[in-house]
Amino acid sequence: MHEHGLGCVVDLKTAFQYYRKAARLDHVEALTKCGDFIYSGRGLDCKVGTGDRIEAMKCYRKAAEMGSSRAMNSLALMLEA
Numbered sequence: 001m002h003e004h005g006l007g008c009v010v011d012l013k014t015a016f017q018y019y020r021k022a023a024r025l026d027h028v029e030a031l032t033k034c035g036d037f038i039y040s041g042r043g044l045d046c047k048v049g050t051g052d053r054i055e056a057m058k059c060y061r062k063a064a065e066m067g068s069s070r071a072m073n074s075l076a077l078m079l080e081a
């Protein structure tokens with residue numbers, strides 16, 4: 001909801017925090033979203049335009065191992081690049 005402003009103001013930092021909490025509980029889609037946020041740097045405290053690609057890859061890999069096709073695709077795109 002915070003990512004897209006559904007019922008609240010768009011707040012990517014809060015959205016990332018909620019995704020991170022869910023990812024710690026091994027929620028597959030949250031792991032994939034964390035990978036997206038970390039890869040792009042959105043919602044992070046850093047001022048850098050891109051995030052930590054190694055951490056993003058870890059999120060994608062774990063979600064892919066759990067069966068997420070979206071994470072598999074993101075992981076493949078990272079490996080291709």
